[in-house]
Amino acid sequence: MERLPNTLRRHLAAVRAVAVLTVILGGLYPLLVTGIAQVLLPHRADGSILREGGRDVGSALVGQSFTDKDGNPVEKYFQSRPSAAGDGYDPTSTAASNLGPEDVLDTLPVAGATDDEGNPDTGKQSLLTQVCARSKAVGELEGVSGARPYCTADGVGAVLKVFPAVGT
Known part of the structure; x- marks a missing residue:
C-alpha cells in the first residue's frame, strides 16, 4: 500500500482531532457536568x-x-x-x-369608556414616555442628569409630529 502524501496525512489528523474533541467537549463533558449538577443540586440544577x-x-x-x-x-x-x-x-x-421603537404616541383616556372587565379607560403611555419617565427617575435616584433626547424636563415624551385638525 502506498503512503499518503504528507499534507493529506496532516489534514486527516486535524479532522480526526476535531471529531474527537467535538465528541468529548460537545457531548460527554456537558453530560457529565449536567449529571453532577443533578446529583449534587437536584432542586436548583434545572434553573x-x-x-x-x-x-x-x-x-x-x-x-x-x-x-x-x-x-x-x-x-x-x-x-x-x-x-x-x-x-x-x-x-x-x-x-x-x-412596546417597540415606533411606539411614541401616548393614548389619552376616553371619558366614560371601559374595558371588557368594566374597568375605566386609563389611556396608555407610549414607550417614549415610559423611557423618559424612567430616565428622569433613575437620574434622580443616582444623582445624575436623566435628560434624554425627545423628552421634556418633566419626563414626558415630546413627539415631533404634526397632526391634521379634527374635522377638516
Missing part, C-alpha cells in the same frame, strides 16, 4: 423555571423588577427597560404586545 398547570411557562429571573416593598427602585441594581409584561411576570405579554 428557575416557573410551572403553571403542569407545564413550563417561563423563568423566575426574566422580567423581574428590582424594587423594594414600596415599589421604589433599589439603587444597587440595574433598572430594566419598560415592558408590556406589566408589573408582575407574565410571559404571555412579552411577545407581540411588547
Whole structure:
C-alpha cells in the first residue's frame, strides 16, 4: 500500500482531532457536568423555571423588577427597560404586545369608556414616555442628569409630529 502524501496525512489528523474533541467537549463533558449538577443540586440544577398547570411557562429571573416593598427602585441594581409584561411576570405579554421603537404616541383616556372587565379607560403611555419617565427617575435616584433626547424636563415624551385638525 502506498503512503499518503504528507499534507493529506496532516489534514486527516486535524479532522480526526476535531471529531474527537467535538465528541468529548460537545457531548460527554456537558453530560457529565449536567449529571453532577443533578446529583449534587437536584432542586436548583434545572434553573428557575416557573410551572403553571403542569407545564413550563417561563423563568423566575426574566422580567423581574428590582424594587423594594414600596415599589421604589433599589439603587444597587440595574433598572430594566419598560415592558408590556406589566408589573408582575407574565410571559404571555412579552411577545407581540411588547412596546417597540415606533411606539411614541401616548393614548389619552376616553371619558366614560371601559374595558371588557368594566374597568375605566386609563389611556396608555407610549414607550417614549415610559423611557423618559424612567430616565428622569433613575437620574434622580443616582444623582445624575436623566435628560434624554425627545423628552421634556418633566419626563414626558415630546413627539415631533404634526397632526391634521379634527374635522377638516
